[in-house]
Amino acid sequence: MSRGFVKEEDQEETPLVPPRVELPNGVTNYVTQNGLAELLSEKEALLEEKTKLQATTEQEKRVLSNFINAKIHLLEERIATAKPVNLREQPQDEIRFGATVTLKVNNSPKKMTYQLVGVDEADISKNKISFISPIAKILTGKKVGDQAVLKLAKEDRVFEILAIHYSPN
Structure with missing residues (x-):
């Protein structure tokens, strides 16, 4: 009709x-x-x-x-x-999808910990960031002791990787 x-x-x-x-x-x-x-x-x-x-x-x-x-x-x-993604199959010494990463920013004594997760799982209040976020992109492939630089409009933010681990699924 x-x-x-x-x-x-x-x-x-x-x-x-x-x-x-x-x-x-x-x-x-x-x-x-x-x-x-x-x-x-x-x-x-x-x-x-x-x-x-x-x-x-x-x-x-x-x-x-x-x-x-x-x-x-x-x-x-x-x-x-x-x-x-099976987190046990990720390279345990390198930041990849699923990694939980402990960082310092710009020589600050304060440490931050984030997990790189899927877009639906991302929740900054739970310290979970999307694997496609700018921070996750610059961290991917880094190892403990490496630095990653996020270029912002007014400054560069330098992340120092202190620890990487993968929690079992």
Whole structure:
């Protein structure tokens, strides 16, 4: 039926779902085992949320269901492209995907520790940075004792690598 013959109040808005974190074209969607488990857990939570939908009208329930379906669709696309990395197979003396790195910045006595993870797993509040971030890119391939320089607009930030380790998946 043509949309011209549908009552205005029967038309439903297409749900606007915020996109997932961008993964640039051509970049492999690497994930840690924990990251993959988090994606699968997120999907299960959305499926459960969908079964427990409570709405005052059928239309509201359909809109909420469509919103959750759209989120699940985006999540399934990300899961389908996920390429888990076995951290035990990474070169243990070199910074690669999954490494947890302890650093000093610009001769500061303060040490910082970050893990290089997949884009969906990245969370700076948990000291997890995306493997495609500028810092991760300059650290990749470095070893303990090496320095990596991040060029900023007003200064260069020098990172000294103090330790590298890989937590088991």
